[in-house]
Amino acid sequence: MMKNYSFYKKTEEVYISSEFAFPIAVIVMASLISYGLLYFFGIVVAVLFNIIISFIGNFYFYYYGKSSTNITLDFLIRVALTSGFFLFVDYGVYALVNYQKTGVFNKLYFYIWLAVTLGVPVLYYIFQYSRFYFKETTNAVTYLKVSLTVHHDRELLTVIDSIQFVNSSNRTMSDIKLEKPLCFYSDKELEKMESDNSRNHYLEEDIFYSRINMPFEADMLFMSWYSIIEDKYYDIEVPFPFEKLVIEQEKYPTDVSAVLRGKKSKPLNLHIHTNGGIRLFNDDMVLIDLPESIPTAISEEERNKKIEFHRYSHEYYSDPKAFSNLIDKIKSSGGIEERFLIKNKLIPWGMSISGLKGNNYLEVFDVSFSEYKSEFSALEIPIMSALPKKLEIIYRGDYLYRWLILRIDTQKLYRNIQKLTDENQETQVLFDLAFENSSSVDLKFTITGNGKLVDFTDWKIEIDKERKQSMEDHLLDINEDEQKRSLYKEAWDLVATKQYDLAQEKCDTIKAIDSRFGFAYFLEVRLLWYKEGFEACYAKKDYFITKTQHEPAALAHMYNNYGCLYDLQSCYDESLSCFEKAILSNPKDGMYVCNLAEIYCKLNQPKKALEAAEKSKKLGHVSQTLNAILESKGLRYL
CATH class of the missing domain: 2.60.40 (Immunoglobulin-like)
Structure with a gap:
């Protein structure tokens, strides 16, 4: 019926590959040998060499894997054609040797040879690529x-x-x-x-x-x-x-x-x-x-x-x-x-899911071969839909973790629903999935309908252990981050009321949770200053810089802190250096640039002070000190 119909045929892209390297290398090597033979022994020896290598090469490829090695007319024709090809290529070598020995160089013949030698492969490639492009365009x-x-x-x-x-x-x-x-x-x-x-x-x-x-x-x-x-x-x-x-x-x-x-x-x-x-x-x-x-x-x-x-x-x-x-x-x-009956039947069902931590959503695969994504809350109100046969739960973390698959025996699910609803097709049904510790052992699947409830056990769970662990690690990180930030805020509230020892306890708790939390060390250096003074801070400067090196925002705060300390002691050059390093660590925070502008004012460099103040304003920083520098053109500050 369809013999006379044409169908899509995939085309192979034309490109120059490494497969061309071997034949080109053989031709170049044969030409170099021919050059030596022509120069020292003459044209007859060079011609014989090309005929011999053509014979050997064809003999190898023609008779490879064959039991008979009788010389045939087809084989001799191949040898003749190969010899002719090598001799044509060797004309360029002959022209070079002839020029070296006689000083005579026939430009016309050489140019014709060069045009054929280089032009034929180029034209062949152009032809093949044009044919490929035409076929691809036609297919498209x-x-x-x-x-x-x-x-x-x-x-x-x-x-x-x-x-x-x-x-x-x-x-x-x-x-x-x-x-x-x-x-x-x-x-x-x-x-x-x-x-x-x-x-x-x-x-x-x-x-x-x-x-x-x-x-x-x-x-x-x-x-x-x-x-x-x-x-x-x-x-x-x-x-x-x-x-x-x-x-x-x-x-x-x-x-x-x-x-x-x-x-x-x-x-x-x-x-x-x-x-x-x-x-x-x-x-x-x-x-x-x-x-x-x-x-x-x-x-x-x-x-x-x-x-x-x-x-x-x-x-x-x-x-x-x-x-x-x-x-x-x-x-x-x-x-x-x-299964055919179930596939074509719509049932008013909804689903509630509880016991899962974090931001998860559901992908539903139903018996009618539909697939759709849904938030948990969107499934709680029953709607007319085909029964689910597979549920996949995806956690939103650093990326999407498809970590749990629940496969449901839909035929047995349907039979349970029929019993609960007394085969009333309009009775709404609610599926309740209660997870505990995200494990298959602790999942409880219940069906509610017509005022009755039944446990449903004909399901299987698959949990991707690696993705589940990644999800739990991410949740742990979120929990730790919330703890750290809550403790950090509490510590600064204690600092405001000068309860430094209690604030230090909060700081130590933060470091116990995460020893790499850079802002904990910024808090610690400020507490050290308030409790023990400037010299104690200077003595541990390298320590605090090292502890915040991996966290640019915290490192910028640390340099800014030392910039302020030096400023308070009128060490303006050291203060300037610290503010510059703070800006390098966090160039988008206008506060550090404003502090730099203030130091330029104190160093009596109004031009640089004004430039820094204007840059701070562009970065969105707002303060009375910045306004004073801008209004005075870099001469005064608060």
Whole structure:
């Protein structure tokens, strides 16, 4: 049906790689040897050398891996062509040797040789790049980039022959390449898997997930598949509403022109159901909703081939009897029908989550294959929605920590809801998740509905230990930071009332919490000054500078502190140096620049004082001292 349709073909970018180095090195080496032979032994020896190396090289590559080494006409033609190529390249060497020996140099022939030798590779590269650019441009204006996910119920046991989006007018189609069916692992195989992650990967795996190239203005969706459980083959053509897609310019990679990047649309989801039903949708809308299709007849031989093909994709069920038993078990279980019912049912449910520390939010994956982010509080009011099958909790820290996954047995959840609500579809249901210590052991999941409450236990938790530890470390840092700042404020309140010993105790507690907290040492140096005077501060200057070296804001405060001490003792040069270092540590704080301006006034340098004052004002600093310096043009200060 689609043999005469063309599809997207990926092009290989043209570039000069290191692979060219070897042949170029061989040619250069052969030319250098030819130069020596021409110069000392003449043209005959040089020609024989080029013929011999051509013969040896072709013999190696032509007969490599072959059992027979008979000389053939094809081999001799290759040798002749290679020899001709080497001799042509050697003309430049010949012209050089001839000039050195006779002084005669034929410019015309040399220029023709040079033009061919250099021009042919350049023209070849230009041709290849132009062809690449033309093909890429053609692809970009002919095909749209779309991420496609194809899914069917795990127990449906489906062999998909083809899925293609087609533009029937210009006979182009997408490039979807389907491989073997999903492996249906037995319970024993699932139990043997090393981790829950491995089991969940195979249980949740999609049939197909890739970025495809869909023709612009595609008007049809062609699909064909065999449903083993139903024993029916479907071959359908469905109109495709291309005009409903939201198309935008592809942004990446940024180092490629917009023309070559092409256009893209939102990801598509294609789900295959029983009775030949399909549903195609994206985040915005349902594009195709086909409840059922009429089966197509196929021969018994084709049917058996498809069953065998699916069976060979398994290890445990490759045995015909085991596979037949699996089919009977699935048919009698009614699981496919129940999951289909749940997937298409909206239930008024809400959820409350408690016991988690920090700023977390939730990502919900429901049975209708929708995915959405939500704040905890937004879920507390019940709304009509599909039931959740997976919840992921993400902590907002230095970056997003996706640290907890809760997988829910939705069929059992639905059955519990039906019992609680007496199958009343309008009764609101509330799920309550109460965490303690963020561990799976201490999670309590309850369902409330119709005035009744029941514990729900059919769930599994996965916790990423490394991310959980990172989250807890971040929370600990936040808690410590809050403690430090609270103690720091309390200490300064005590300083204001001259309770220096009590303030020192607060300072010591801060350092016990975090010995690298630079402002604790600024507090300590001020307490030392108030209690023991200038000399005690000067004696420990190096110590305090070292303790705040790693924290620019605290270091600036420390230098400013010493600048003020020197100022009080009229040591203006030392004070000036300290204020300059404070500015270097924190150049955006206008207070330090204002202090510098004041010292310039005291040193009787009004020009520099005014410049510093104007800079301080630009930085947003406001004070009476600054106003006095500005008004007096750098002559007076408060």
